[in-house]
Amino acid sequence: MTSVDSHQRADAPQSDRQSVAQRLLDSSETLSYDPVTEVDWETPLDTSYHGASPEWSTLYGTSYWKEMTPERQRELTRQEAASVASTGIWFEMILQQMVLRDFYAKDPTDPAFQWALTEIADECRHSIMFARGAAKLRAPAYRPRRMVVELGRLFKTVAFGEAAYAAILVAEEVLDVMQRDWMRDERVAPFVRTVNNIHVVEESRHMKFAREETKERLEGAGRLRKQINALVVAIASYFIVTSMVNKKVYANAGLDTKRALREAAANQHHKSMLRSSCAGLMEFLNSAGLLTKASMWFYKRANLI
Template identity: 60%
Template sequence: MTSTSATGTGVLDAEDVSLRLLDSAAQLSYDPAEDVAWEEELDPKLYGLNPQWSTLYGTDLWNEMSEDQRILLTRHEVCSIMSTGIWFEMILQQMVLRDQYCKDSSDSDFQFALTEIADECRHSIMFARACTKMGIKAYLPRRMSIELGRGFKALASAEAAYGGILVAEEVLDVMQRDWMRGEDVLPLVRTTSKIHVVEESRHMTFARQQMRERIEGKGVARRKTSALVVAIAARIIVSNMVNKGVYAAAGLDTDRAVREAKNNAHHHMMMRTSSEHLMAFLHDCGLVTKPAEAIYKRLHML
């Protein structure tokens, strides 16, 4: 927090990030219950996400699929990504609440943290309703990932916690900026993506500021540990974004689909594109060490 007081009046520094974010939230926030056209019929010819973001786009299997299969696959993929988003937003909320526990409620950091939690609750409900509207049940992370997430939300703190938050937000942000502009994407997905992009931009700014403050002046050992924790969090998040069940739901051979998705050079390139700003920021914070770099490369984020 960078606030200062003058003669007891609580005059805030003009550079106070959280105060500016609170002002932004007051001026531009959404209510998904009212701002999404939930009753609108789904056009059977429109995708769940831009085809270029499908894990199979550009593969031999993609070329063999019918148009109906491609549409169905992308709808299941976007619901898998939304389900992963809900899972991590629940982790995020618990970490932020724990971080702000018994802190000064007059502090703008505290107030924006609670504003972010309120946003995330609405986002999770919005994603759940979108999946229900598409007739697709939630895709849950793998059991091991669920347990690792349980440990992460209970133990991660400071720059490691906010780093994990930033990973999830940044990668999804780039994807959704494309989806919200996709003319061949369902209006339901375009609108929910727009809402998420606008409000998550404030969350990312807050996470970056928290990371800068928490890592400033810390020693090499602390940075190495945090770098590894953030990279492991990235692995858990990214590896669970698209559940392999989406392939069976689209009538595909799951083993073949998983194999082709794993070796899909086009999707690897898209992942690197979505991670560019994140990787640059982590480098600036000294949080990309050799072990962390190896994990990011395996995830095709570098």
């Protein structure tokens, strides 16, 4: 990412990239939320509500789902929503470090620099919001497997350029589609709907920035570079998406974990939901030259294509 030339006049016309960043800054000033005051944290959890739209449950449509009582179904969606939130926190912490590293020692008068700090501030608030939301859903601290945590540690340290921003985009786009469903669903707990609405509104700006940065970084990139980064992004995407629902949610919802895992793995409905949520994303990756034969293997394994 190029910063503003230190000798450039302060009143010089902004580049397209700077103009996008300025529009995002203006939008952030106009429409942003404070989860501390916007979300109803005080009202006790009403267990007559789901934690997520039932259709997004990993077991929806299976024989196990049909055997479950409505109370058990609602508890499962609450645990799954909490797991998704916990995974979101994990990746948002990776995102913050990559963005902060990318803008280290660059021109602070550049609107892109200021937007990067604004995005990091948003992500800090989102992580706290997700943490409080998971606690209110009466869920434990779900974390990815140790191997995935360590791979994330490596990725946030070495990923740069289009690999970093495209991976950010994948995580945000998948969450965005499911949360748009949840925030409109009156079966979902009101405070969860508010959390999702805040995240959808503010993440839309983050996704715009990630798309612009990915495209800019790829300008003039050769075939080998695209092939390598396409694979890096696909591998990162695989581990992000497959970590969203922790296997411990089933036991915490009072289910037989082995049976639940078996039926979830064979659940074509859930796989279809994931694929449909990523149609636009895959189109963008393809147009950017980041959807290769090797990368598609990982996207198919993650049921994203």
